[in-house]
Amino acid sequence: MSQIAVRDLSPAVEAHIRERARLEGRSLSAVASELLALATGLGASAGCRDLSRFSGSCSAEDLAEFEATQGDFERIDPEHWS
Numbered sequence: 001m002s003q004i005a006v007r008d009l010s011p012a013v014e015a016h017i018r019e020r021a022r023l024e025g026r027s028l029s030a031v032a033s034e035l036l037a038l039a040t041g042l043g044a045s046a047g048c049r050d051l052s053r054f055s056g057s058c059s060a061e062d063l064a065e066f067e068a069t070q071g072d073f074e075r076i077d078p079e080h081w082s
Contacts, residue, residue: 017035
């Protein structure tokens, strides 16, 4: 693969790439490469209509709130299964 150097990134862009790399346990290069591919429409998910980009994006509090609302879906109504 080829390499390029990107200079004069804004502090906000650099911070975003660093934070995303840290959260995902990936290298800065891998995150920057993915972001460039997505921005140019050449990313792996180009044309896909799935929700994979949201995977792992909720906080522990969000998850707890969601799970607390799911109790009704865990209940089985016997009259519907006869």
